[in-house]
Amino acid sequence: MTSKQPLDYSQDPKHDSSLLIVRKDAPFNAEPCPVDLVKNYITPEKYFFCRNHGPLPDIEEAEHTILVQGIGCDKPAYFNMKQIKQDYEKASVMMVMQCAGNRRDGLHKVKHTKGVIWGPGALGNAIYSGCRLRDILATVGVTTKIKNLNKLHVAFESVEQCEEDKCYGSSIPLSKALDEFGDVLLAYEMNYSTLTRDHGFPIRVVVPGYIGGRSVKFLKSITIQDYESMSYYQRRDYKILPESVSDEKQADAYWCKVPSIGEYNVQSYVCSPSDGIHGGAKPNQTVQGYALSGGGRCIQRVDVSGDDGKTWTTAQLHQPAAEGNNCRVWGWCLWSATVGTKKNVRIVSRAVDSSGNVQQEYPVWNYRGVMNNSWRTVDSNSMEMSNI
Amino acid sequence: MTSKQPLDYSQDPKHDSSLLIVRKDAPFNAEPCPVDLVKNYITPEKYFFCRNHGPLPDIEEAEHTILVQGIGCDKPAYFNMKQIKQDYEKASVMMVMQCAGNRRDGLHKVKHTKGVIWGPGALGNAIYSGCRLRDILATVGVTTKIKNLNKLHVAFESVEQCEEDKCYGSSIPLSKALDEFGDVLLAYEMNYSTLTRDHGFPIRVVVPGYIGGRSVKFLKSITIQDYESMSYYQRRDYKILPESVSDEKQADAYWCKVPSIGEYNVQSYVCSPSDGIHGGAKPNQTVQGYALSGGGRCIQRVDVSGDDGKTWTTAQLHQPAAEGNNCRVWGWCLWSATVGTKKNVRIVSRAVDSSGNVQQEYPVWNYRGVMNNSWRTVDSNSMEMSNI
Known part of the structure; x- marks a missing residue:
């Protein structure tokens, strides 16, 4: 982390604190109560978790453009919001957006973990609508015919300035982006309404079946490259470190050896x-x-x-x-x-x-507290609400 | 199971019994010792498990044809082996072939299961070569543009006459068959040699990432249909029944309620x-x-x-x-x-x-003894070889 000016959160939207449990004020991170989550099959925005790594950008849609560039692209191209909405077929996908840190608190009880201490509400099921990423990529000349497809990645950058890096960024395998059954969208609507700032207005990536961290909000650029995103959030975060790695110093030696998470588990x-x-x-x-x-x-x-x-x-x-x-x-x-x-x-x-994977009783602890899918634990010494 | 003439196993190939542990003589079912399995990254045929449901067909390649028919097909079409080898690009895929019943013995120890009592050797890693199923389907007019794709199935029938049904049969979702990244082949080679009778000569389906039961050997027909294969092996077998179902009579009420297995687990x-x-x-x-x-x-x-x-x-x-x-x-x-x-x-x-799924310590028992992926169990009362 390079030293830089403190980030300014004064322009963040205000939230109704009765609906979500705030896990962190700045950046704003909040989740619903578990009982509210199961009230609706499609999660209304009021019960939808908010996950941020910095102040929320306030973008003028009419002036926003997305740069698409890199390997296989005829030349760098800019797309504005009007083009994206008018020139590309609008597709919808119903999907769970789930943070890799959902249920981190269960692991944090075992031993200290690094990250926002989420309960079990860092997920929601929404309908996102927008253009297909592969349609945009086809326009710039990138299709499944590209050479060395299984070595290439699509990196996304966000307008969002972050605490740990200059901006939020992440990547997915190009094969996921181009997969006819992959359903990756550049979404401008959530539950049939225009995206709000909380969820990435004016446009975000949505990567079905992957951890939420890959669904980059406030999208500003797309790059086809032969390495993963260099972002902190791809390289030094969202990885399942071995149980033996329990502090920052030990982790230093492991980030480059452990794969970044894509799909989540059962x-x-x-x-x-x-x-x-x-x-x-x-x-x-x-x-x-x-x-x-x-x-x-x-x-x-x-x-x-x-x-x-x-x-x-x-x-x-x-x-x-x-x-x-x-x-x-x-x-x-x-x-x-x-x-x-x-x-x-x-x-x-x-x-x-559907693949026969089952949740195990006891969690395998990891330093970043990600992908906890053990059976629910409760604090048996207390009969208070215990989101663990 | 309908009453019928007993099947004739007299023409089955002879096997060197020093290389594989025979779990059943007729139909022939055998697996390697676990120590032999880890000797090679690509499993040689001599150490490759054999899984049969009836006598092995003895097919004349020059006379063998495959019928392709059903929804979306212009008309029923026959393909002979010469066409398949000469007119279609030859593709290779390295994949694990694993029986859904691999490690059934671990579950059988908990409580009686139905099926061949496999140890941990009912799998192998091979290179299969042949034509792509989606190339054949494209010839008859079936592509991802087909209507209701996500409700359609591809059913395969085998020449193999079986104990439980008139012939071996199975199906996979059409989306898997047409998936550009699905790598489903009609294979005529295994480890760069012509398929042997043990492995489905002259041609078999190989479905990467799926249980072996879907990789139908001695292939004789392919049908696009809007329901799963009616075969015993799709409908009344290879399903994970709930733990409470522990005999044939109870199972009767569950077969139609439980999905058939496709992909296997970690x-x-x-x-x-x-x-x-x-x-x-x-x-x-x-x-x-x-x-x-x-x-x-x-x-x-x-x-x-x-x-x-x-x-x-x-x-x-x-x-x-x-x-x-x-x-x-x-x-x-x-x-x-x-x-x-x-x-x-x-x-x-x-x-x-890579999706963060982990093997659990204790198995969740199921009547058919499939998809056992608990930690290895051993018979601690005995220091004998114990393939459990």
């Missing part, structure tokens, strides 16, 4: 009852939660236990994104089950995705 | 030392094994423990399939590590794939 969480444990024995407790998996893998089963994993009940799944669709599924699954609960005994869930 | 196994446990304390025991994941996900880390999971060492990975390749990886990973071992204490491994 996940589920007990959102209701909100404390994940029941104060008294109840023979018919209704339990609700979410489940999802990365890379287009849908959820094939969620097991729910009211007795800390001794016995399991199969949940009812609500997963319209997967109905009559045997291709990739980017939307999440909401589920409910009725189980018997016991005083101070955990209620847990475990999801199985 | 997996690894301790192949050497072969007993997975060490008779005496050894400070520097070399441990070797394999790791893999489905759907093109590569392996990002393998942790190895000589003390039953108390402490972990990061293994050295040998995964040339993934080097310089950020697209899908179909080949496996061989790994080695040096750990301290203790008398009668388990040596275990856990792999993390």
Whole structure:
């Protein structure tokens, strides 16, 4: 991190603090309560987590352009918002946006982790609309016929100035960008409304099935290159370090050896009852939660236990994104089950995705606290709300 | 299962029984010893598992044709082997072929499972060559422009007569077949030699990243349809039933409710030392094994423990399939590590794939004994070879 002027957060939008739990004021990071998350299959913006690395840009749409350049491009090209909206087919994709740090608090309880201490609400299921990235790339001459496709990356840069780097940046494999079934968009709408500043106005990348960190907001440039983005957020963040690496100094030697995260893993969480444990024995407790998996893998089963994993009940799944669709599924699954609960005994869930991956009981801790998908843990010494 | 004449196995090829462990004579099912599996990155045929559901067909290549028909096809078309070899570009793919029942024995120890009791050798890593399925489909007019693509399937039928159905059959989503990055082939070579009868001569499907059951051998027909294959092997087999379903009668009510398996899950196994446990304390025991994941996900880390999971060492990975390749990886990973071992204490491994999925310690049992990817279990009452 280079020394620089402190960033100015005075122009950030104001937020209704009754709807989201603020994890950090500046940059603004906030998530909904788990019980609010399972109220809607499509998450309304008011319950949608906000993830920022710096002050929110305030961009004039009419003046905004996106530069597209790099390997395979005929020449650098600028696209303005009018072109993007008028000259390219508008496509929509329903997908989960999930931060790699969702449920970091569960790992942070095991041992100190680095990052915003998210509970289980750093995700939401939205419908994004915009132009297809591969349509834009085709315009500049980049198609799947390009040489060495499986060694190339698409790097995105944001207008957003950041705490850890000059601007937010990230990259994805070019094959994901060009994949006919990859559904990567340059989105200008979320849930059929114009993007707000919180979510990247006027235009952002959305990369279905990948961690949210790759869906760069306030997009200003796209570069085809033969290496990953040089950004801090690609190179020194969002990686699953080995369990033995537990501080910044040890991490230094590992960032370049460990791959950056793309797709996320199988996940589920007990959102209701909100404390994940029941104060008294109840023979018919209704339990609700979410489940999802990365890379287009849908959820094939969620097991729910009211007795800390001794016995399991199969949940009812609500997963319209997967109905009559045997291709990739980017939307999440909401589920409910009725189980018997016991005083101070955990209620847990475990999801199985379409590839047979299952959540494990205990987390494998990592320094950055990413991709925690163990069974829900609760603070059994306390009956308070415990988003762990 | 309809009553029919017993099948005749008298014309099956003879096998050298010193190289493979025979799990069933008729149909012939056999797998290598785990220590032989990790000797080569590309598995030689002599160490390649054989999986059959009936007598092996003895087909005359010059007379063999494949029928292609169904939704979107201009008209039913027959392709002979000469056309397939001469008129279509020859492509090669290195991939793991893994039976969904690999490591069934680990689940069978928990409770009775139905199926061939495979150890950990029902997989191998091979190079298959042939024509691309999507090139054949393009010839008959089926491309990604087809209507309702995400509801369509490609069903394959085999010449192989089977015990449980009139012939072997299976299907995959049409989107997988047409995916430019899906690498589905109609293969006529394995490891640069003509396919043998054991592996589907003269031609078979190979579906990278999917369970072996979808890679239909002795291919005789391809049908585009709006439902999955009606075959026993698609509809009443190769599904992960809930833990509560433990016999044939209970299963009857579940087959139609549970999705068929496509991609396999994250997996690894301790192949050497072969007993997975060490008779005496050894400070520097070399441990070797394999790791893999489905759907093109590569392996990002393998942790190895000589003390039953108390402490972990990061293994050295040998995964040339993934080097310089950020697209899908179909080949496996061989790994080695040096750990301290203790008398009668388990040596275990856990792999993390590129999507952050991890193997769990305890298996979730299922009646068909499929997709077992828990840590290696050993029979601690016995120091004999225990392929569990």
